[in-house]
Amino acid sequence: MIDFYTWGTPNGRKVSVMLEESGLKYQAFPVNITKDEQFDPDFLKVNPNNKIPAIVDHEPPAAYGTKPYSVFESGAILIYLAEKSGQFLPKDAPARMQALQWLMWQMGGFGPMLGQTHHFVRFAKEKVPYAIDRFTTETQRLYKVLDGHLAKNEFLAGKEYSIADMATLPWAARHEWHLIDLAAYPNVKRWYDLLMARPGVQRGFEVP
Ligand SMILES: N[C@@H](CCC(=O)N[C@@H](CS)C(=O)NCC(=O)O)C(=O)O
CATH class of the missing domain: 1.20.1050.10 (Glutathione S-transferase Yfyf (Class Pi); Chain A, domain 2)
Structure with missing residues (x-):
């Protein structure tokens, strides 16, 4: 299961589209950036840059270790999810x-x-x-x-x-x-x- 921290903005939607397209299991947690929830100390542990989107993967690929693995920056998240799912990043x-x-x-x-x-x-x-x-x-x-x-x-x-x-x-x-x-x-x-x-x-x- 992937915890997905997001809000209804273009950067959040990039990742929600990828999660839906790839069929990976996830749970969305809204971070209301109009109420400064991105500065919550618990969220800052996931993304020190205080922005959505961010993810925590509770079952990361073996190369990432056995503990929950977090990723921030939408481009990096998309690459991580493409590699995890083996989809939407061409092999050629x-x-x-x-x-x-x-x-x-x-x-x-x-x-x-x-x-x-x-x-x-x-x-x-x-x-x-x-x-x-x-x-x-x-x-x-x-x-x-x-x-x-x-x-x-x-x-x-x-x-x-x-x-x-x-x-x-x-x-x-x-x-x-x-x-x-x-x-x-x-x-x-x-x-x-x-x-x-x-x-x-x-x-x-x-x-x-
Ligand atoms: N480069 C970052 C940009 C993320 C970003 O700008 N997120 C905005 C919403 S689209 C945000 O969380 N803003 C809250 C803030 O700046 O405090 C990414 O692509 O993930």
């Missing part, structure tokens, strides 16, 4: 590396930058034109990169649906928040509609 070396490259692309850009856009467009009390322009422009650049890649590839890792898609999709699902019209990115739209129709994705989006 170039496709595996392609999946990891696009996972890192999401973790370093298509998430942090989109989050900044959400902050300056929706939440900041002071509207700062420089910041809004900087992050909406970067958001559009990232969508253009994604659209170009998906013009030549069915999924981010090529022919196989992988953890790179699961990491990127929940951020794309917030496209209205970062002022993106998917109609302007037809290859992203094709990929988005295909993935959002998957039952495992739909169940994952319902957690917690």
Whole structure:
């Protein structure tokens, strides 16, 4: 059994989608980040960086020892779960590396930058034109990169649906928040509609 600490945000949904798609046994524990529950000392033992998602695996693979094993950072959790389940990380070396490259692309850009856009467009009390322009422009650049890649590839890792898609999709699902019209990115739209129709994705989006 895996304890899954989460909240209904894109970074949480990456992992809930993977847990649903892979069929691994888990129990979700909501961490209400609007009430600062991520600073609870018990949660900090699992993730010292005070952010969701995080997991504790009570039956880790033998290489991790016999005690419950915890993992934080959504990208690392996805790799851990892919290796544990033997699913959604291609076995073929170039496709595996392609999946990891696009996972890192999401973790370093298509998430942090989109989050900044959400902050300056929706939440900041002071509207700062420089910041809004900087992050909406970067958001559009990232969508253009994604659209170009998906013009030549069915999924981010090529022919196989992988953890790179699961990491990127929940951020794309917030496209209205970062002022993106998917109609302007037809290859992203094709990929988005295909993935959002998957039952495992739909169940994952319902957690917690
Ligand atoms: N790089 C981290 C980012 C996680 C993250 O930003 N989580 C947000 C919610 S989406 C959070 O817990 N925020 C609470 C806080 O910053 O105190 C990951 O991918 O796991």
